[in-house]
Amino acid sequence: MTRTRIRGFSLAAAPTLIAAIALGALTLHTPIARSQERAPEISEEALHHARSLSEAFREVSRASAHSVVNIRTVRIEQMPPRQRLAPPPSPFGPGRSPFDEMFERFFGEQHFDQQRQEPQQPQRRERSGVASGVIIDDSGHVLTNNHVVQGADEIEVTLHDRRTFSATVIGTDPQTDLAVLRIDASGLAPARLGDSDALEVGDWVLAIGNPFGFEQTVTAGIVSAKGRSQLGLADFEYFIQTDAAINPGNSGGALVNLEGQVVGINTAITTRTGGALGIGFAIPINMARHVADSLIDTGDVERGFLGVQIQPLTPEIAESFGHTGGGALIGDVAENSPAARAGLQPGDIVTRFNGRPVRDMNEFRNYVASTSPGSSVEIHVFRDGSRTTLQAEIGRLDDRAAQAMRDGDTAAIEELGVVVETLTPEAAARMGVSEDIGGVFITEVTPGSVAARAGLRPGHLLIEVGARRITDANEFREALDAYDLTRGVRLQVLADGVRRYLFVRVGR
Numbered sequence: 001m002t003r004t005r006i007r008g009f010s011l012a013a014a015p016t017l018i019a020a021i022a023l024g025a026l027t028l029h030t031p032i033a034r035s036q037e038r039a040p041e042i043s044e045e046a047l048h049h050a051r052s053l054s055e056a057f058r059e060v061s062r063a064s065a066h067s068v069v070n071i072r073t074v075r076i077e078q079m080p081p082r083q084r085l086a087p088p089p090s091p092f093g094p095g096r097s098p099f100d101e102m103f104e105r106f107f108g109e110q111h112f113d114q115q116r117q118e119p120q121q122p123q124r125r126e127r128s129g130v131a132s133g134v135i136i137d138d139s140g141h142v143l144t145n146n147h148v149v150q151g152a153d154e155i156e157v158t159l160h161d162r163r164t165f166s167a168t169v170i171g172t173d174p175q176t177d178l179a180v181l182r183i184d185a186s187g188l189a190p191a192r193l194g195d196s197d198a199l200e201v202g203d204w205v206l207a208i209g210n211p212f213g214f215e216q217t218v219t220a221g222i223v224s225a226k227g228r229s230q231l232g233l234a235d236f237e238y239f240i241q242t243d244a245a246i247n248p249g250n251s252g253g254a255l256v257n258l259e260g261q262v263v264g265i266n267t268a269i270t271t272r273t274g275g276a277l278g279i280g281f282a283i284p285i286n287m288a289r290h291v292a293d294s295l296i297d298t299g300d301v302e303r304g305f306l307g308v309q310i311q312p313l314t315p316e317i318a319e320s321f322g323h324t325g326g327g328a329l330i331g332d333v334a335e336n337s338p339a340a341r342a343g344l345q346p347g348d349i350v351t352r353f354n355g356r357p358v359r360d361m362n363e364f365r366n367y368v369a370s371t372s373p374g375s376s377v378e379i380h381v382f383r384d385g386s387r388t389t390l391q392a393e394i395g396r397l398d399d400r401a402a403q404a405m406r407d408g409d410t411a412a413i414e415e416l417g418v419v420v421e422t423l424t425p426e427a428a429a430r431m432g433v434s435e436d437i438g439g440v441f442i443t444e445v446t447p448g449s450v451a452a453r454a455g456l457r458p459g460h461l462l463i464e465v466g467a468r469r470i471t472d473a474n475e476f477r478e479a480l481d482a483y484d485l486t487r488g489v490r491l492q493v494l495a496d497g498v499r500r501y502l503f504v505r506v507g508r
Contacts, residue, residue, distance in 0.1 A: 167182065205255050219244045239284075265282055305394065
């Protein structure tokens with residue numbers, strides 16, 4: 001049988017090929033037909049909720065964006081002059097060349113030598129940065145972070161309408177990382193300040209600022225946590241944590257709730273890449289408002305003082321006192337302090353302060369510090385199985401008060417920039433170490449301090465100063481006093497279960 005091939009196919013195989021094509025067409029037709037089926041419609045109720053949230057975001061963005069400004073800073077650095085390379089030896093004399101005689105004929109030998117020996121001037125270099133701020137009143141006051149303006153020689157503020165003004169620093173507070181600027185401008189749109197205490201985990205919030213210099217950027221997220229502390233960013237920490245994207249340049253910008261109220265000042269992020277990883281931190285606006293008002297009124301921040309040593313209330317300690325719930329445990333009371341006059345005692349568990357619930361020691365500490373000196377406050381405590389209400393008049397945190405706080409089981413070492421506490425059995429259990437080790441553990445480290453530069457962090461356990469073993473906070477202070485800290489001292493540190501040595505030196 002003769003077979004004719006056309007383009008490689010055999011006509012004898014045509015019936016089989018035609019059947020295959022028909023089958024393929026049938027197979028291909030089925031999904032095509034299915035793809036033309038209509039997708040299930042989204043319910044009107046679901047669309048209504050989504051549109052409502054989107055509309056809320058739009059309204060909050062429009063209402064709040066005019067209150068957020070772009071801040072540009074310039075730092076002027078004097079660089080050492082460039083050193084000229086020494087010329088190679090010359091047969092015409094030290095430092096001379098065949099052209100020297102020609103220059104001397106035209107300009108004179110004295111002028112030529114002067115030009116040749118004149119030192120170069122120091123080089124000037126400008127370093128610029130971008131950040132954000134929030135307008136808080138009609139007078140032109142702008143709230144931002146201290147680290148934004150620290151060391152700046154020039155500060156420039158740009159409003160939403162592109163107007164630009166030179167800003168002056170009214171006051172700074174490194175202990176909370178806040179600063180207040182002022183611009184001479186009219187037609188401002190001050191932000192509406194909310195109540196950060198009313199925030200709950202899961203609440204929607206928007207972060208508004210200028211990340212990477214992109215002005216008026218809005219990102220959305222939720223409140224991930226409240227009361228974050230011991231991050232090493234400031235002395236007084238009680239951060240709002242959010243997953244709204246915060247990037248470099250957002251510092252000083254606004255964290256806004258769905259009512260269009262500023263509830264926080266965006267401050268920092270946790271990142272390994274330099275960008276947002278969903279963990280951002282904002283200073284609660286209630287804390288920021290107190291600092292801003294004080295800086296505007298006096299140029300300084302007056303903080304309240306009670307005169308108590310406080311410590312974390314662990315579940316085990318709370319149970320031993322017969323207490324359930326949160327609070328702050330008073331370990332000691334300073335003599336002749338406002339706390340002593342109010343009748344507070346060691347072992348008291350503070351549950352409410354001036355009408356606000358106290359969840360932990362950091363919240364209590366910040367409540368006291370943000371209370372104006374001279375104020376009368378109501379303190380609820382749990383004592384001996386019952387609840388008691390006391391009245392206290394808040395004092396002023398000054399050098400004398402700070403010294404009183406250093407006495408006992410806590411010591412603030414200003415020259416190093418640390419606060420330490422004696423290792424108690426409860427603290428040892430919490431840290432997972434043996435109480436027989438002794439020593440003091442670090443509770444606070446001031447950003448940029450000697451301790452921070454040496455690598456000390458909150459939670460590190462200090463065991464030795466030089467060759468001396470230490471067992472409590474007082475011994476740590478005494479051991480440091482025995483050394484000239486400008487020459488430095490060796491410390492033995494226990495961190496993450498490993499002992500190592502660090503060297504700290506004041507003045508470098």
